[in-house]
Amino acid sequence: xxxxxxxxxxxxYWDWIDHSPxxxxxxxxxxxxxxxxxxxxxxxxxxxxxxxxVSGTGLEIFPRLPPxxxxxxxxxxxxxxFMSATVLxxxxxxxxxxxxxxxxxxxxxxxxEKWSGEKMVLIPSLLSETLxxxxxVERFAKPLRGRKYGVVALVPSFKGAADWKGYGAVLADxxxxxxxxxxxxxxxWDTTLVAANRYDGIDLPDNxxxxxxxxxxPRGESFxxxxxxxxxxxxxxxxxxxxxxxxxxxxxxxxGEKDYSVILLxxxxxxxxxxxxxxxxxxxxxxxxxxxxxxxxxxxxxxDIQKGEKPIHSLFGLINQCLNRDxxxxxxxxxxxxxxxxxxxxxxxxxxxxxxxxxxxxxREGRYEDAxxxxxxxxxxxxxxxxxxxxxxxxxxxxxxxxxxxxxEKLQTIAHRKNPFLLRPRTRAGTMxxxxxxxxxxxxxxxSSALTPMWLPYRWMLTHFSRNSGSASTQTTSKQHSTSSAxxxxxxxxxxxxSGRRDRTTTGFSATTLHFSLSARARSGSIAQRLxxxxxxx
Numbered sequence: 001x002x003x004x005x006x007x008x009x010x011x012x013y014w015d016w017i018d019h020s021p022x023x024x025x026x027x028x029x030x031x032x033x034x035x036x037x038x039x040x041x042x043x044x045x046x047x048x049x050x051x052x053x054v055s056g057t058g059l060e061i062f063p064r065l066p067p068x069x070x071x072x073x074x075x076x077x078x079x080x081x082f083m084s085a086t087v088l089x090x091x092x093x094x095x096x097x098x099x100x101x102x103x104x105x106x107x108x109x110x111x112x113e114k115w116s117g118e119k120m121v122l123i124p125s126l127l128s129e130t131l132x133x134x135x136x137v138e139r140f141a142k143p144l145r146g147r148k149y150g151v152v153a154l155v156p157s158f159k160g161a162a163d164w165k166g167y168g169a170v171l172a173d174x175x176x177x178x179x180x181x182x183x184x185x186x187x188x189w190d191t192t193l194v195a196a197n198r199y200d201g202i203d204l205p206d207n208x209x210x211x212x213x214x215x216x217x218p219r220g221e222s223f224x225x226x227x228x229x230x231x232x233x234x235x236x237x238x239x240x241x242x243x244x245x246x247x248x249x250x251x252x253x254x255x256g257e258k259d260y261s262v263i264l265l266x267x268x269x270x271x272x273x274x275x276x277x278x279x280x281x282x283x284x285x286x287x288x289x290x291x292x293x294x295x296x297x298x299x300x301x302x303x304d305i306q307k308g309e310k311p312i313h314s315l316f317g318l319i320n321q322c323l324n325r326d327x328x329x330x331x332x333x334x335x336x337x338x339x340x341x342x343x344x345x346x347x348x349x350x351x352x353x354x355x356x357x358x359x360x361x362x363x364r365e366g367r368y369e370d371a372x373x374x375x376x377x378x379x380x381x382x383x384x385x386x387x388x389x390x391x392x393x394x395x396x397x398x399x400x401x402x403x404x405x406x407x408x409e410k411l412q413t414i415a416h417r418k419n420p421f422l423l424r425p426r427t428r429a430g431t432m433x434x435x436x437x438x439x440x441x442x443x444x445x446x447x448s449s450a451l452t453p454m455w456l457p458y459r460w461m462l463t464h465f466s467r468n469s470g471s472a473s474t475q476t477t478s479k480q481h482s483t484s485s486a487x488x489x490x491x492x493x494x495x496x497x498x499s500g501r502r503d504r505t506t507t508g509f510s511a512t513t514l515h516f517s518l519s520a521r522a523r524s525g526s527i528a529q530r531l532x533x534x535x536x537x538x
Contacts, residue, residue: 007056008227012423013398014405020048042067049364053223060223065360068098091241094353095360101350114340115286117254118333120262120322121294123271127301128311133215133266134163139312140213140264141167143191149210149323150184151192154199154249156219164194164215177202184208197221200248205255210323212253216267218245231421235388236282240349242273243282250287262319285340293336352382356395363399371399372411390419 016023024047031040043050043063053060068075082093093099124131140151141164153169155161165171169192172180180193185208195202199218220226225241232238253261265274273279275295280288301314309317321329359374375396383389393415401408412425 008223008230009054010227010423011052011054012426013051014401014408014426016050016052017048017401020050023047023052042070046364051224053227055223058223062222062224065357065364066096091349091353094350095357098357101354104350115289115337116257118260118322118330119250119254119290120260120297120318120329120333121250121265121290122262122315122318123265123275123294123298124315125266125268125271126275126295126298127315128305130311131315133268135312136213136264136266137163137215138167140211141165141169141192141194143168145190147189148207150189150204150208151211151213152184152204152209152253153192153194153213153215154218154252155194155196155215156217158196160216161194161196164192168192169194171196172198181208199245199252202252203255204253205259209253209261211262211264211319212250213264213266214246214249214270217269217273218242218249231419232387232391235385236349237352237388239273239279240282243279246270246274247284247287260322260325262322286337289337289340293333297332352378355382359395359399368399368401368403372396372403375399386418387421390415390417390422393418394422 024044027036027040027047028044031037043061046063046065046067047061049065050061050063053062074080082097082099093104094101124136125133137153140153153161153164155164158171158173161169161171170180171194173196177195177198180195181202181204184193184204187207189207197219204212220229220241229238229241250263253259253263265271274283274291280291283291297318301318304317305311305314320326355374355378359371359378362368362371362374373396375392379389379392379396383392393411397408397411397415400411409425409427412423413427416422416424
């Protein structure tokens, strides 16, 4: 593995299903490893129903349907209470926690309180082009002695925090995040704190964070989320997930009714995800109103800039109105926030999540044709783009594979035509692809006759590469032939793939693993070294 964060490769479901017994043997022999010892008991009996994704930094195995029955106190509970600021349209509550869409559409709410806390949401680049991301990073990343409040920046990845760290900010990781939050609560505010992909799970109340900076568009934390973002870019599904993550991030600095904070949104991709009216429809009514207020007061500041005021002075003028508790600002904020309409759910999205859950449940019960029909229904009646149609058709092909491999292949071919970011089918358009095999003379062995070379119609090939050795090993599948030596032709990968490049059905999980993540990412450990030397039996 090359350590590249953006490198991501899904193991094709047909390979995973066919080879899951071999994978299970490898994992069971290493069940005591710290990487998997807690997650393995939960999924060991449902490994075939899992998916596997490989990145430049690790490997992730996750169940499509979480094993809720393994947690009896939750699964058998007569009543469950969930508290979430984004409960109205959260796919995890349906597919991950097993709630019905009707439950989510009818939450318990306190109608006397439409909003809580005070957030001044500002987009500095709208005031002036000079207030772009690089200018704001340089301004807020440098340590400032005697600062009277905490400044925190949330970035989507550690790579995206390099310039923050270069200017003197502290970049927290998993091991240091708790101590750094404690530092802010202890009034040590001189140094800016930067956290990578921590849009939830940390609380920064009161003076521990008065200025919160969201830098660039959030990305999915899990490998699956990142893969889905790639395959379903510019769709409502991803827009809703991004909006939820943005809201979670904005909530880190305002933790109570009387709390207040300035929130700066920087980075062109994040600004475009929040600025447009269409994109804002996926935000809650409270956050929509806060963004609208920010856009309005930005227009007021631009008028001052046109009169000759420096953009950076205009920006800090707005910030100080919030931090210095300006009465005019507080009255303006309260008046507009009280005009918020009652929030409403997004029934269409919830219905999609509910149907996806039914499909997974049907597949778990062995009703693969029913599961495929539900996925087909999602593609036909609930998809607004070819990308979404292809995604649901591939889900149907995955369900159908254990019932009819031929029909699954046909459906996968259609899915890939709709969405080229999905898995490429093993054959072109579902048909056999005859590939030319090099003629090689075969020497006559003792007690055997000479064998005649022949042309073999290779159906497909699996290739895995070892980055340590730089070599490639190939396995080929062909029709039955009387000559076994011809089936064992040792040819370069480029001679066996019709496109002249490595096939997308590459399976690298058996030889290039650095770490595992079973339902949550884990760190590298001894299992990686063991897996390099252990090859699954064929």
